[in-house]
Amino acid sequence: MVIGTLKQAVSQSVQEMLEEVMGRRREPAEFRVEPPSLLEHGDYSTNAAMVLAKELRMPPMRLAERLAVKLRENGLAGGLIRQVEAVPPGFVNFRLDWKKWAEEEGQAPADPAQPEKIIVEHTSINPNKSAHIGHLRNAVIGDTLVRLLRRTGCIVEVHNYIDDLGNQLADTVVGLLHTGLRGEHARFGDFCWDAYAWVNREYAARPALEEERTKVLHALEEGQSALSWLGLLTAEKIVREQLQEMKRFGIGYDLLVWESSIVKRGFWKAAFGLLQQTEAFRKVKEGAQAGCWVLQPAGETQEEAEGDSADAGYQAAKVLVRSNGILTYTAKDIAYHLWKFGLLSEDFHYAAFDGEVSTTHGAGEQEGVFGRADRVINVIDYRQAYPQAVVKQSLEALGYPEQAGRLHHVSYGVVSLSPAAARELGVDTSDGRASYAMSGRQGVGIRAADLLQRMQGVIGQERGEREGLPAEEIAAAAIRYYLLRFHLATEVVFDLKQATELTGNTGVYVLYAYARAASLLAKAAEDSVDEGASARPGVFPEVPEPAEHALLRQLSLWEDTLRTAAAELAPHQICTYAYELGARFNTFYSALPIRSAGEEQRRFRLWLTRRFKMTMGEALEVLGLPAPERL
Incomplete structure (x- = not known):
């Protein structure tokens, strides 16, 4: 990791400068190391001297010059830096020894620390109709985060939460029982798409249907009647179709968690008992929410909640049990997250689902291989920010602030x-x-x-x-x-x-760049004179051509981009990197002769092509895209 290595070298030199000026060594304030916008300014640059100048009230150029001297005295980041210079108004620019980088990149020792286990929950589509592109955005983001975290050494368990007790499934069941819809549909989920829309239009004209929805909801939660079996069969059929849809996009799961399993296995009963021991959880005695069990907002006293603004003091997401005894989604989510972190003694029973994924199942076997996460990541759109905050608040109220701090909501904009x-x-x-x-x-x-x-x-x-x-x-x-x-x-x-565009910043563009490199290397291998040029770089040019230089620098950013995207849970950064890498390679390919170049240039440029192919292949894998030899 070039930026990591440079930051470490700069930090050490700054600490020594602080010791000289202030008489003690300490960690410096946050500074940046990044590529300058223009190649002529160097390969990387740091603003550390300007950050330090504000603190020490000294001229930034003077500090930049001193920092450059310190870096030379300290070995130029183990020889990775070929040249360092201070430039106005106080930047320090670096030019790398690219042969040194090529020899050492990817050879860093593995992190000896025990990898953390992360549960990533994504997709979690209501099992009442076919998936649309908004659902697909969730699944694609979640799957890419899984690939990204695994690539950086984490143990990742992937969950798909199936809300088989919710209003949406109840609506579809009511629609199936009463609709007169006919016509050809490719899948059951497509028919349910139309039935769900039909019943929601009918509710306004036929209030009795809304009463039947309540009846279906009770039946689903009780789970012992023909009506509940109809709901289960509908949900299972649609989930199987949704899994097949996602598989076509390269998306898979380790565990399907059915909401009904949370209730049947007593998770909510256990969570309810724990919450009752806290001051934040109570039953409302009067007002519009009389009879509801609610989670009291942090910082709000019971007296404030029961005052004149009692009705306004509770948003719907804070209600965990409605006055009619039906649990809200958030209540079951709290119980589910206690289990995710291994904070409940209860566990699910598990069975195979279509042979490729496990599922919670009442008649399955109990094998404690799932859950017990160090960190939990939920991919849910921004509209669910408040319910996610309630789950975090419940963990804090129950005395689990560390787990609350390790619960992350990856929020995204809707489609x-x-x-x-x-x-x-x-x-x-x-x-x-x-x-x-x-x-x-x-x-x-x-x-x-x-x-x-x-x-x-x-x-x-x-x-x-x-x-x-x-x-x-x-x-x-x-x-x-x-x-x-x-x-x-x-x-x-x-x-x-x-x-559906195929040019510009598109998936087809990055696939084409990879396939172009694969084709070039295949043709080079067929050449009558095969020097093994793509295996080793041979002689590095003393001054690379601009197109070579730009490609080298982009390649050097890969590991840092990977780590930053994983730390910030930002998969779009990998897309940006892959597009820019493809653009640099296409410019290199178009601007310079490769197979027809002189012996030394040919060997170096074929090695650079192979290095591009390897790096782009890793980026494509993280993005869940294929790496085609031909497109």
Whole structure:
């Protein structure tokens, strides 16, 4: 890790400077080491002297010059730095010894520390209809985080939470019992998509249907009637279809956790007993929430809650048990998270589900191989921030502040539709809004399977050569990349035309760059003069060509990018890196002769191509994209 090595060397030199000025050595204030925007300014640069200047009230250039001297005295980061210079207004620029970097990169000793176990929960689609592109964004983000964390040495257990006791499943069951819908549907989940939208339209005209939903909810939670079996069979069938959908995008799971299992195994009963021992959990005696068990907000006294603003003092997410005895989603989530951290004595029973994933199951075997995490990561959109905060608050109230601190909500912006996409689905866009929300209740959205089929058609029309990677795999890769490349906080305004583009910052672009390198290396191996040029760099050029230099520097950023993206739980950073790496390679490929170059240049450039192929392959693996020898 180049940046890590440079930061360590700069930190040591700054500490020595502080000792000389202040008479004691200590950790310096936070400073940056990063590539400057222009190659002529060096390979990397640090603002450490300017940070130090504010503290010591000394001229930054004077400190920068002193820091450059210190770095030379201390061996130039073990010889990694070839040249160091101080430049106005106080930066210190580094030029690397690229041969030294090539010899040492990837040879760092493994971390001897015990790897932490992380539970990542993602996807968690309601089992009441087919998945749409918003669900797919969740799954793609979660799966990429799993790959990223595993690549950096963590033990990761992947959960998919199945809410088989919720309103959405109850709505679908009511719809199946009463709808007169007919027509061809490719899958059961597609039929349920229409039935769910139908019943939500009917509720306004037929209040009796809403009463039946309450009846279904009670039946699902009780789990002993024909109605509950209908709900279970519906959920299981749809979950199997959803798993097959996700598999087409390279997404898998270790454990399906059914909400009904949490209730049946007594998790909530145990959690309820623990919460009753805290001051934060109580039963409301009067007002609109009379009879409800609620979790009192931190810092709010019971007297304040029961005062004039008692009704306003509780948001719906704070209610854990409704007055009719039905548990809220948040109540079961609290119990689930106590189990995730190994804080309950109870455990699930497990069985195989379709042979590839385990599932919680009442008739299964009890083998304590799941749970007991050191850290928990939940991938849920930003609208669920408050319920996630309630789960964290409950852990703190129960006396588990360390576990609360290791519970992370990976929040992301939802996927909405562009006006063009909305119009294609029959939405009235005459109000001129910039985006339109998808709504399962209204049946408005683009199903993931439909998008894959559409993208596959675009790929088939655009590619001239039929050999190589199957069109479906290219299509799935393009969709994954499209949903990943945005910053997590960004609301993705989904546009079909933009999503199916094959040029620019797209999945197809990075796949093509990898395939181009693979083709070049394959042709070099067939050349009559084979020097093994791609295996070793041979003689490094004293002054690399600009295209070589830019590619070298981008390659050197990989390990640091990987660690930063894992630490910040930011998969879009890998997309940005892969796109820039592909762009640097394509410029290198176009600007310089490679197979036809002189002997020394040929050997070095083929080695650089192999290094690119290896690094891009690792980035593609983290992103869940294939690494095609031919596209």
